[in-house]
Amino acid sequence: MLTRRHLRVKVMQCIYAITQSKDDSLDKQEKFLRLSIENTYTLYLLMLCLLRELHAMALHHDMHDSKKYMASATDDFPDKKKFVNNRLLLQLVENPLLNEELKRRKIKGWYLNQDYIKIIFKEIVSNRYYSSYMKKEEGSYGEDKNLIIDLFREVIAPNEKLYEFFEDDKLTWVDDIPLVNTFILKQLKNVKQEQSEQYFLPRLLKDEEDMEFARKLLSKTLLQNKVLEDEIQGKTPNWDKDRIADIDAILLKMAICELLNFPSIPERVSINEYLEIAKEYSTPKSSIFINGILDKLVKEYKSNGKLKKTGRGLL
Incomplete structure (x- = not known):
């Protein structure tokens, strides 16, 4: 029933709840x-x-x-x-x-x-x-x-x-x-x-790997928050995080986290997924903004060897 995209949205909702409640548990x-x-x-x-x-x-x-x-x-x-x-x-x-x-x-x-x-x-x-x-x-x-x-x-x-x-x-x-x-x-x-x-009575998730994907995406995005913020700021010299929509910032962090921590998911799949989520949940120009930053980061990660992908991956 739930696809990986739906799970990404669920993770986004959790992180957004944290930013609103200031509860980082x-x-x-x-x-x-x-x-x-x-x-x-x-x-x-x-x-x-x-x-x-x-x-x-x-x-x-x-x-x-x-x-x-x-x-x-x-x-x-x-x-x-x-x-x-x-x-x-x-x-x-x-x-x-x-x-x-x-x-x-x-x-x-x-x-x-x-x-x-x-x-x-x-x-x-x-x-x-x-x-x-x-x-x-x-x-x-x-x-x-x-x-x-x-x-x-x-x-x-x-x-x-x-x-x-x-x-x-x-x-x-x-x-x-x-x-x-x-x-x-x-x-x-x-x-x-x-x-x-x-x-x-269909299965809610395809398998336990999907639940582990969601759990890992949530935990790593939260635990690496400062590092992920620095990655974004490095690609936007005039970046004022207070001026970026909360959802955009969350999606960017999740996307970067996925690029660096999920080797079985191709970078194009990750980027496309977050662009589609941005179109549905954020501002009209969000997908363009997010795509520009992620494209720069992918080129940088490929050149310095930080982007390590194996296998085809799944949505």
């Missing part, structure tokens, strides 16, 4: 980093729980409608239980491995925040995709899947109330929301009717 920041990474998976599971809660609310409404004597909007639907019987939703609701994982992580879903479920459910039943789907008497797994994809993309992912809820709950979730939503959409598009139950 390495142990504390390493714990924060690990928790931030782990919380990404919690957010992912909460979004799956959201789909399950929507199914539960649809089931409740269906049972309520069946006891009504007055006509309702659902009377126009040939099969009122069609959404409740949506095969993709049932894959989530009836997944024993997902149930076990939620229980193991003590994720109790949305029972204390049902107002959010009600808001989204109301938007869903008034959505054109839902109406079109419910007016068809019969359907296939493909149609069931396409409905959930369309509703997730148009109703759930851009919901501002959900965004505010996650923003208030966990600090790092603000940056994780687009990542998790994109990942879930990809999963929904690729899921098959006869999919294994493990499918909705």
Whole structure:
């Protein structure tokens, strides 16, 4: 789920937190980093729980409608239980491995925040995709899947109330929301009717090396802070660190640290990664500024033998 770029962003967030709080405890920041990474998976599971809660609310409404004597909007639907019987939703609701994982992580879903479920459910039943789907008497797994994809993309992912809820709950979730939503959409598009139950429980990291990469990048950047600052100042004679955006300074230090301490990652890969992060998280001109300094440093490191790279490396 998380790529090396996402891990670099997590490290950047940790270092930024230090600059704002003036708390330079390495142990504390390493714990924060690990928790931030782990919380990404919690957010992912909460979004799956959201789909399950929507199914539960649809089931409740269906049972309520069946006891009504007055006509309702659902009377126009040939099969009122069609959404409740949506095969993709049932894959989530009836997944024993997902149930076990939620229980193991003590994720109790949305029972204390049902107002959010009600808001989204109301938007869903008034959505054109839902109406079109419910007016068809019969359907296939493909149609069931396409409905959930369309509703997730148009109703759930851009919901501002959900965004505010996650923003208030966990600090790092603000940056994780687009990542998790994109990942879930990809999963929904690729899921098959006869999919294994493990499918909705992907690995958070590719392997333990990724976690070690993030931990090492954080610790070495923090421990070598003065040295890294001197490296930057040497390439910008008129450098006034108070005038450089905090994020730019952090990204520069991380990039230099990576160039010098991670021999398996090619210098071009490192530079490109930090330029992309700068475009997303810093000022419009940051990537140009960062690229200029890193290009000078790479040439210098190559000439004096400080840049030692082996292997192809990974993003």
